Amino acid sequence: MRHFLEMKNITKQFNGNVVLKNVNFFADKGQVHAIIGENGAGKTTLMKILAGLFPPDSGDIFINGQRVHINGPKHAQELGIAMIYQECRLFPDLNVTENIFIRREPLKKLKFIKIIDWAKAHKETYKYLDYFGLNINPKTAVSNLSAGQQKFIEIIKALSQNANIIIMDEPTVALTEQETELLFKVIKDLKKLGITVIYISHRVEEIKKIADLVSVIRDGELIVTKDINTTNIHELIKAMSGKEVYDKYPKLKVKTGKNILRVENLSYNDKIKNINFELSEGEILGITGLTDSGKDVLARVLFGIVGPFQGKIYINGKAFKSMDPYTAKINGLCFVSAIDTEEGLISNMPTNVNITITNLQRISTMGFIDNAAESYHARDMIERLEIGCNENDIISILSGGKKKKVIFAKWLFTNSKIFIIDEPSAGIDICSKVDIYNIINELVLSGTAIIMVSSNIEEIIGMCDKILVMYNGEIRKVLDREHATEQKILYYASGGKDD
Numbered sequence: 001m002r003h004f005l006e007m008k009n010i011t012k013q014f015n016g017n018v019v020l021k022n023v024n025f026f027a028d029k030g031q032v033h034a035i036i037g038e039n040g041a042g043k044t045t046l047m048k049i050l051a052g053l054f055p056p057d058s059g060d061i062f063i064n065g066q067r068v069h070i071n072g073p074k075h076a077q078e079l080g081i082a083m084i085y086q087e088c089r090l091f092p093d094l095n096v097t098e099n100i101f102i103r104r105e106p107l108k109k110l111k112f113i114k115i116i117d118w119a120k121a122h123k124e125t126y127k128y129l130d131y132f133g134l135n136i137n138p139k140t141a142v143s144n145l146s147a148g149q150q151k152f153i154e155i156i157k158a159l160s161q162n163a164n165i166i167i168m169d170e171p172t173v174a175l176t177e178q179e180t181e182l183l184f185k186v187i188k189d190l191k192k193l194g195i196t197v198i199y200i201s202h203r204v205e206e207i208k209k210i211a212d213l214v215s216v217i218r219d220g221e222l223i224v225t226k227d228i229n230t231t232n233i234h235e236l237i238k239a240m241s242g243k244e245v246y247d248k249y250p251k252l253k254v255k256t257g258k259n260i261l262r263v264e265n266l267s268y269n270d271k272i273k274n275i276n277f278e279l280s281e282g283e284i285l286g287i288t289g290l291t292d293s294g295k296d297v298l299a300r301v302l303f304g305i306v307g308p309f310q311g312k313i314y315i316n317g318k319a320f321k322s323m324d325p326y327t328a329k330i331n332g333l334c335f336v337s338a339i340d341t342e343e344g345l346i347s348n349m350p351t352n353v354n355i356t357i358t359n360l361q362r363i364s365t366m367g368f369i370d371n372a373a374e375s376y377h378a379r380d381m382i383e384r385l386e387i388g389c390n391e392n393d394i395i396s397i398l399s400g401g402k403k404k405k406v407i408f409a410k411w412l413f414t415n416s417k418i419f420i421i422d423e424p425s426a427g428i429d430i431c432s433k434v435d436i437y438n439i440i441n442e443l444v445l446s447g448t449a450i451i452m453v454s455s456n457i458e459e460i461i462g463m464c465d466k467i468l469v470m471y472n473g474e475i476r477k478v479l480d481r482e483h484a485t486e487q488k489i490l491y492y493a494s495g496g497k498d499d
């Protein structure tokens with residue numbers, strides 16, 4: 001039987017590295033086909049080929065039985081293929097409607113000339129927003145939206161282009177549990193409309209909920225395609241990594257030391273209000289909440305990325321009334337950012353520079369950068385974190401998960417004493433996740449304190465000693481490890497109170 005979409009014997013190499021080897025992939029209408037695999041396995045590359053970003057070296061693509069030679073993103077769009085990328089591709093300064101209709105604005109005739117019919121475009125946008133139950137003003141600039149809301153705008157954009165194959169590359173990475181549930185509802189609606197959804201994710205549990213089929217890619221090869229009902233998580237993880245993973249959250253019991261950070265009545269622009277907490281050496285503090293709860297803002301205020309704030313931050317007993325990243329850094333703080341943003345990496349520079357840039361002193365002799373030392377330390381980090389790249393690789397060519405590991409590497413290189421980690425496992429495959437948790441364990445054993453900002457409740461419960469649940473800029477509840485459950489966290493995160 002022919003399938004609606006068929007990719008046959010797809011092979012691709014980059015500078016002599018074979019990234020995809022004879023991959024056969026198919027999908028039918030109204031079907032959700034998930035693709036899973038470790039970081040760097042080739043998932044995004046396979047889908048970028050379908051989206052026309054680059055051609056395969058060999059292999060064929062058929063849509064509806066017709067062989068197609070996709071010669072660019074625009075052609076892919078004409079064929080009804082839309083891809084929602086790992087990194088956001090919207091224009092931050094344009095509003096929601098402008099982003100959705102960019103370069104395809106509806107026109108209206110005014111006497112002899114045609115002008116853009118913004119009223120119609122806004123109405124159209126509003127229709128979609130309403131359909132998804134999103135409370136967003138079409139005239140809001142995209143930069144004012146949360147990462148989750150931006151994902152929905154991208155989906156709406158694809159829909160409005162009449163896509164019948166929608167590729168989602170790790171769409172839930174920046175989404176809260178609520179937004180994720182909403183996305184799943186949307187995907188079910190897309191299925192009913194006969195749309196094919198190709199869904200790349202590291203969250204094997206969520207694939208169970210929405211996918212019909214799942215394919216596993218390992219080292220550029222398609223290992224297996226399975227009906228979701230005839231497989232299980234253990235089998236899939238084994239196919240992904242070639243080994244079995246049992247303990248997802250290797251939490252250690254570590255004796256905590258002296259107080260290292262204290263926050264007193266911290267407020268910023270109504271986004272966080274009167275925050276108080278303490279952190280000790282060896283402790284892992286979790287901060288969770290829904291999209292606009294203020295958890296991301298709190299992390300950024302602590303590191304001085306946004307400000308000025310009211311209240312005080314005490315680091316090792318020393319009071320600070322203001323903060324900036326430089327001061328934060330020299331006082332032992334570091335910020336491991338969630339996604340590939342300017343907070344994280346310099347994307348046109350090689351990996352070794354990105355890793356060592358945080359501590360130039362360590363690789364310099366008499367004020368000059370010692371290239372041999374730079375290489376040595378970078379290679380050491382690449383090996384320790386099993387990043388699986390070359391020290392000279394330019395950041396922009398690394399896969400999403402590898403970039404995240406490089407961000408980790410660069411901060412490990414500084415010997416910071418307080419790690420603020422934003423969404424530690426976003427975009428990271430299951431095996432690497434355990435690697436990252438083990439690195440966190442190594443850090444706390446050496447007395448480092450960790451602040452883990454995460455919307456993944458399971459991870460928060462799995463790894464943290466103490467959990468702050470935020471709602472509307474406030475700390476709604478502090479839970480310790482023994483008393484935290486998913487239900488409780490969701491209750492307080494959605495505004496619930498103790499009576």
Ligand SMILES: Nc1ncnc2c1ncn2[C@@H]1O[C@H](COP(=O)(O)OP(=O)(O)OP(=O)(O)O)[C@@H](O)[C@H]1O
Pocket residue numbers: 014015019037038039040041042043044045046397398399400401402427429
């Ligand atoms: N433009 C490029 N030039 C050179 N190498 C590339 C390029 N794009 C991707 N690669 C390499 O191809 C391999 C596969 O990358 P890809 O992005 O497809 O992985 P992935 O399975 O999506 O991983 P992740 O889960 O981390 O996103 C990686 O080793 C990556 O470094």
Ligand SMILES: [Mg+2]
Pocket residue numbers: 043044045086169399400401
């Ligand atoms: Mg990828």
